[in-house]
Amino acid sequence: MTDLTSLTLAEARDGLVQKTFTALELTDAHLAAIEAARVLNAFVLETPEQARGMARAADAKLASGEGGPLAGLPLGIKDLFATKGVRTTACSKILDDFTPPYESTVSAQLWRDGAVMLGKLNNDEFAMGSSNETSCFGPVVNPWRRDGSDAKLVPGGSSGGSASAVAAGLCLGATATDTGGSIRQPAAFTGTVGIKPTYGRCSRWGIVAFASSLDQAGPIARTVRDSAILLRSMAGHDPKDTTSVDRPVPDYEAAIGRSVKGMKIGIPKEYRLDGMPPEIEKLWTDGADWLKAAGAELVEVSLPHTKYALPAYYIVAPAEASSNLARYDGVRYGARVNGRNITEMYENTRAQGFGAEVRRRIMIGTYVLSAGYYDAYYLRAQKVRTLIKRDFEECFAKGVSAILTPATPSAAFGIGEKGGADPVEMYLNDIFTVTVNMAGLPGIAVPGGKDAQGLPLGLQLIGRPFDEETLFSLGEVIEQTAGRFSPAKWWA
């Protein structure tokens, strides 16, 4: 039998329907792969018994022809998603052994459609990070290595466990979340596909909140088609999230292979940074050439407020985080560290429960919202955000269907290499992705080539609100031309 962990999600789906193998065999193959890949630290909790139970149930449904769209397909779940009866920590010590008595809407929809949960995936603590190094469970290792080197590289973040597990063949797809680039940047660092849908497309209910006006869930998968299949199940209206949008979910998979002829693709000149590495330039030019060869028309566009997106983000996101994370007080759930009085108990609990990056962001957020500073920082940042969104609106009003950019300014870097002295160095990773969150738009990262050291690089396509379908059509063109990217297996 072929190695079941090397199949795409779509191939596995078809194999199950044709009864080439069973859901239990598929799940067991992935559980074995997870066990052999513990050195990657991608999973923070493995749930083999639950996985086999769900696989058996899927086999029964498949046998009677009642399998849902994801029947029997084993997935990993980022540890930011609440899973009923299964420990959920956001990879923070402060949540301790928190075991939700409820299921997040997005994961519930995956189980509704028949998917199998393999376990919970590592991420940056409360999704704050771009390298998965802030997790209380330790860093995730990227399955990719530089040519001729065994140095451990980061998988990106915050959805580093999701990206690493998908790239290494430990699951067929994974849930992820994206507040400033946390789906697209790790996808780019691992040669996988990740899409952050339009704000409001997926319910945020049951996902540990970071910055509520920016957070969106989406899938990471090995192909554009697989990500389209997963998004269809994850998306949809949920009355429990007031920002969830009540509009039908299209059959995203049907957009795969659709012609892109005549589409206007914007190339934003402000993304051409000074000192951009030549390999990123080449990646971008290649991507543009491939879309052109498929019949798209390339136009230069201007998004003049691009450079202000990251600084505005580092006001808005910490402000919202400081408010959202006020709930971790050692009273209702999670860890508690005692003190001489209740205030000291709060202060000790939060000092020991939160890691350094989270404490830093809560403090910045507290500062920019504090009396006397609100107008100068927070209000100004929200006005800049309006301008960033307006830039995109004006561009789309000129008939542009999507915008093509690099996904990241570099390939994956080494564990411990960045952000030691200056936190801003790490933040710059999200320079191409964060604009999309600020404007609430959909964005997809698709592998487009390799750097000189053999590491994958990703292209990003930014779409009009709720036009994920165009991103899938264009992403497929890139994937068909650039091919797929798999790391050499060194860990097992």
Place this chain on the structure above:
Amino acid sequence: MSVDATTVRRIAHLARIAVTDAEVPHLQGELNAMLAFVEQLSEVNVDGVEPMTSVTPMQMKKRGDVVDDGEIADAVVANAPATEDHFYLVPKVVE
């Protein structure tokens, strides 16, 4: 703008995060690095620009004013570090 050591301690207290004297200089440096980075926003002309309140233009949905959940006290307190009879236990607040 930049923060001094006193401000760092004040922010930490507002955020209910204990900081030791040894941590203050380090935190001050990091917070000032972030504040220096966001300083560039002051060069943007925001005259007459509305601050963003909703990234997706939509009417705020409102649910019906009905009780549709509850009677799950066991589940509500199940994850709490200290409880008694469905109450959360905290250090004494009122002398």
